[in-house]
Amino acid sequence: MRSYSLLAPAKINLYLEILGDHVTGGEDSRPSGFHEMVMVLQSISLTDRVDVRASGTDLIRVYCSHPQVPNDASNLAYRAAALMSKQFPDKFARYGGVDITIHKQIPVGAGLAGGSSNAAAVLVGLDLLWELGLTRDELQDLGAVLGSDVPFCIAGGTALATGRGEQLDALPALTDRYVVLAKYRSLSVSTAWAYQTYRQQFGASYLRRGSDLEQRQQQIHSGAMMAAIAQRDATKMGQLLRNDLEKVVLPAHPQVVQLREAFQQTNPLGTMMSGSGPTVFALAESQTQAEDIQARVKAAIANPDLEFWIATFNPFGIRIVE
Numbered sequence: 001m002r003s004y005s006l007l008a009p010a011k012i013n014l015y016l017e018i019l020g021d022h023v024t025g026g027e028d029s030r031p032s033g034f035h036e037m038v039m040v041l042q043s044i045s046l047t048d049r050v051d052v053r054a055s056g057t058d059l060i061r062v063y064c065s066h067p068q069v070p071n072d073a074s075n076l077a078y079r080a081a082a083l084m085s086k087q088f089p090d091k092f093a094r095y096g097g098v099d100i101t102i103h104k105q106i107p108v109g110a111g112l113a114g115g116s117s118n119a120a121a122v123l124v125g126l127d128l129l130w131e132l133g134l135t136r137d138e139l140q141d142l143g144a145v146l147g148s149d150v151p152f153c154i155a156g157g158t159a160l161a162t163g164r165g166e167q168l169d170a171l172p173a174l175t176d177r178y179v180v181l182a183k184y185r186s187l188s189v190s191t192a193w194a195y196q197t198y199r200q201q202f203g204a205s206y207l208r209r210g211s212d213l214e215q216r217q218q219q220i221h222s223g224a225m226m227a228a229i230a231q232r233d234a235t236k237m238g239q240l241l242r243n244d245l246e247k248v249v250l251p252a253h254p255q256v257v258q259l260r261e262a263f264q265q266t267n268p269l270g271t272m273m274s275g276s277g278p279t280v281f282a283l284a285e286s287q288t289q290a291e292d293i294q295a296r297v298k299a300a301i302a303n304p305d306l307e308f309w310i311a312t313f314n315p316f317g318i319r320i321v322e
């Protein structure tokens with residue numbers, strides 16, 4: 001049976017600003033229930049491995065030994081395969097079912113897009129297995145059906161994301177940067193909850209569509225964060241980190257505030273929560289600084305529930321290993 005093994009990296013958000021309500025359509029535009037975003041997304045070297053294998057059955061099956069990851073149709077990797085089988089029924093009939101095995105390294109419900117990256121890997125894997133020859137744009141359009149982060153996970157690297165996060169502009173690749181990540185094992189945050197709570201608390205200040213929104217998008221485009229990335233100025237980037245979702249997640253989780261403060265005490269280039277959290281990351285100039293930051297935060301919060309990773313910025317998204 002033919003199979004492919006893919007590496008599916010996690011992402012962090014170097015910048016996440018919520019502008020207002022996201023709308024779909026042209027003249028009869030309607031709120032989609034999502035938010036209009038401006039984000040800078042960055043792939044990191046913390047990766048899952050996803051094996052996609054033709055099974056010779058007519059089933060889609062998912063295997064993952066992580067206790068928090070479902071093995072049924074609710075797994076985002078399963079949903080990616082189901083979408084492909086619906087989209088390409090003749091290929092599904094010809095090549096048959098697929099077994100997907102997820103080797104989890106990326107923490108779950110962490111704000112690091114683990115599920116989205118697994119789904120992106122399945123799209124790429126089935127494109128290969130079923131010899132579809134899809135373009136990156138076509139794969140990303142399919143990814144957007146599954147979730148806002150999936151299109152980015154396909155291409156990876158460093159990107160500016162707008163719309164609900166699915167519209168992407170590649171930015172100069174940032175490499176040789178270190179990131180220290182920490183998460184309480186027993187704590188997860190629901191992305192839907194984070195956005196819903198943000199809407200309840202800050203919805204009144206949302207920008208209306210039209211000139212206000214376009215002006216803000218323009219400001220960010222020509223602003224300091226884009227300049228810092230273009231100049232590969234890690235010190236400036238560290239100072240400009242932003243995540244609007246911190247405004248709702250931090251007040252709800254005092255231990256994340258404490259973790260963020262412990263990171264801040266170590267004088268990193270910058271520290272921030274990633275996505276909807278609760279993972280907190282700090283940027284470091286070198287591996288030595290990253291190790292020092294990790295050791296100091298570990299000593300400051302001696303809690304066995306706290307898990308750490310040191311990663312580098314990754315210039316790519318889904319990659320084939322076999």
Ligand SMILES: C[C@](O)(CO)[C@H](O)COP(=O)(O)OP(=O)(O)OC[C@H]1O[C@@H](n2ccc(N)nc2=O)[C@H](O)[C@@H]1O
Pocket residue numbers: 013016022033034035036037039111113116146147148149150163164165191192193195196275276
């Ligand atoms: C927090 C981030 O991870 C940052 O990169 C993303 O914005 C979320 O991406 P994701 O997990 O792929 O999100 P989706 O699966 O598309 O949506 C999950 C939930 O978040 C809300 N959501 C998501 C993206 C967005 N721009 N606005 C939203 O309000 C959706 O209403 C939904 O209830």
Ligand SMILES: Nc1ncnc2c1ncn2[C@@H]1O[C@H](COP(=O)(O)OP(=O)(O)OP(=O)(O)O)[C@@H](O)[C@H]1O
Pocket residue numbers: 068069070074075076077102107108109110111112113114115116118119149189191275276277
């Ligand atoms: N393949 C998968 N990997 C991880 N979680 C999955 C997967 N499929 C479904 N889930 C479920 O999705 C939920 C969110 O998991 P995930 O790890 O993708 O969150 P996240 O990193 O916060 O996502 P994001 O950063 O995109 O908002 C969990 O409750 C988990 O049970």
